[in-house]
Amino acid sequence: MVALQIRDVPDDVRRALSDRAAARGQSLQxxxxxxxxxEARxxxxxxxxxxxxxxxxxxQLSRAEAIEAADHARVEREAQRDEAANAP
Known part of the structure; x- marks a missing residue:
């Protein structure tokens, strides 16, 4: 692994980052x-x-069409599950 160093960080920025780290129970590092x-990911x-x-x-579906298709598939699955549960 390599070490990174950031120079010329303003005091208020360092303080804000330190506060965020402390709030999460982490070291600044x-x-x-x-x-x-x-950020890399x-x-x-x-x-x-x-x-x-x-x-x-x-x-090529729009967001609304994709949601509608997913809802329709869910309803069909539930109906099939109910039929199977009620079958003799």
């Missing part, structure tokens, strides 16, 4: 490591999403 790690996830942005093999 562990709090900042968690922030940097989350987020940028990796965004890069993956961008690679698939132009693909046409996925769903």
């Amino acid at each position: 562990s709090y900042l490591l968690a922030l940097v790690t989350a 987020r940028s990796t996830n965004l890069a993956a999403l961008e690679r698939f942005a132009d693909r046409q093999d996925g769903s």
Whole structure:
């Protein structure tokens, strides 16, 4: 592992970060490591999403249509489950 150093951090920024770390029961070091790690993961996830942005093999449903389709599928599953439970 490598060590990172940030210079010229204003006192109020350092104090705010220290307060947030303390509120979570963490050291400033562990709090900042968690922030940097989350940011690295987020940028990796965004890069993956961008690679698939132009693909046409996925769903072309709008958000509302996808919700409606999921609701319909849930109702059908529940009806099938109820039929199976009531079958002799």
